[in-house]
Amino acid sequence: GDSVTQMQGQVTLSEDDFLFINCTYSTTWYPTLFWYVQYPGEGPQLLLKVTTANNKGISRGFEATYDKGTTSFHLQKASVQESDSAVYYCVLGGANTGKLTFGDGTVLTVKP
Amino acid sequence: AQTIHQWPVAEIKAVGSPLSLGCTIKGKSSPNLYWYWQATGGTLQQLFYSITVGQVESVVQLNLSASRPKDDQFILSTEKLLLSHSGFYLCAWSLDWSNTGQLYFGEGSKLTVL
Numbered sequence: 001g002d003s004v005t006q007m008q009g010q011v012t013l014s015e016d017d018f019l020f021i022n023c024t025y026s027t028t029w030y031p032t033l034f035w036y037v038q039y040p041g042e043g044p045q046l047l048l049k050v051t052t053a054n055n056k057g058i059s060r061g062f063e064a065t066y067d068k069g070t071t072s073f074h075l076q077k078a079s080v081q082e083s084d085s086a087v088y089y090c091v092l093g094g095a096n097t098g099k100l101t102f103g104d105g106t107v108l109t110v111k112p
Numbered sequence: 113a114q115t116i117h118q119w120p121v122a123e124i125k126a127v128g129s130p131l132s133l134g135c136t137i138k139g140k141s142s143p144n145l146y147w148y149w150q151a152t153g154g155t156l157q158q159l160f161y162s163i164t165v166g167q168v169e170s171v172v173q174l175n176l177s178a179s180r181p182k183d184d185q186f187i188l189s190t191e192k193l194l195l196s197h198s199g200f201y202l203c204a205w206s207l208d209w210s211n212t213g214q215l216y217f218g219e220g221s222k223l224t225v226l
Contacts, residue, residue: 034214043202043217044156089155099171100215102156 002027004092006103014111019077021106023090026071032093033066033073034100039086047088048075085110114139118203118218125193125225133188133221135203143205145186146215147178150200162186198225 006023013019025031030052036044048057048064050073057064066073073090090103115138125131137143147159160178162168168178175194179187186203200222204215 036215041219043204043220044215045217046214049214099158099161104155 002092002101004090004101004103006090006106008106009104010107012109012111013080015081016079019080019108020074021088022072022074023103024072025092027092034091034093035064035075036089036091037086038089044089080110082110082112084108114216116203116205116216116218118221120221122222125223127195127225128192131190131193133201135186135218137184137205140205142183145180146204147186147188148202148204150202152199156202193225195225198223
């Protein structure tokens with residue numbers, strides 16, 4: 001079945017630091033890949049979406065890129081802010097009806 | 113604009129007691145609806161999905177059931193709660209049925225089973 005593995009469970013940075021979160025995926029389908037962000041006490045919200053047609057997505061200063069050859073998908077931001085502190089999920093959209101596979105999440109803490 | 117509302121915001125229930133969580137979507141007809149469960153500090157696991165009124169498909173078996181009595185309403189329930197049911201329940205909707213679509217989540221319902 002489909003699976004997603006996020007490498008970093010927790011990341012702690014200072015403001016203006018560079019952020020890089022990586023994940024790998026496994027699927028037999030042509031995937032659509034997402035990064036969702038979840039703030040405390042809220043439901044997740046879509047941050048970025050990348051399809052096989054375009055291997056890069058950019059939103060709110062974040063950039064997501066996926067590599068079909070290595071089946072990896074990463075999220076980066078040049079300069080993080082304290083308000084970016086949240087949980088970031090790598091998510092795989094597969095072939096089955098409406099099913100998204102979420103990674104375990106990366107807790108990002110940005111110190112002022 | 114579409115809105116999604118979940119109720120209750122939080123519940124504290126005893127083991128063996130019944131549960132009913134609800135979700136309403138306004139501003140979108142015939143949405144695809146989903147229930148997700150999130151253990152404290154854990155990832156999201158899809159429980160159910162529904163593409164039309166009266167039809168609900170189960171993704172995992174957790175001694176829970178779901179129903180879609182109206183186009184804009186999705187209900188999650190059980191007659192007997194277990195300790196393992198504790199967590200955060202999220203309702204979501206999507207515009208299209210392919211997995212290239214975006215999910216819109218509600219604010220969630222926090223369940224504590226004692």
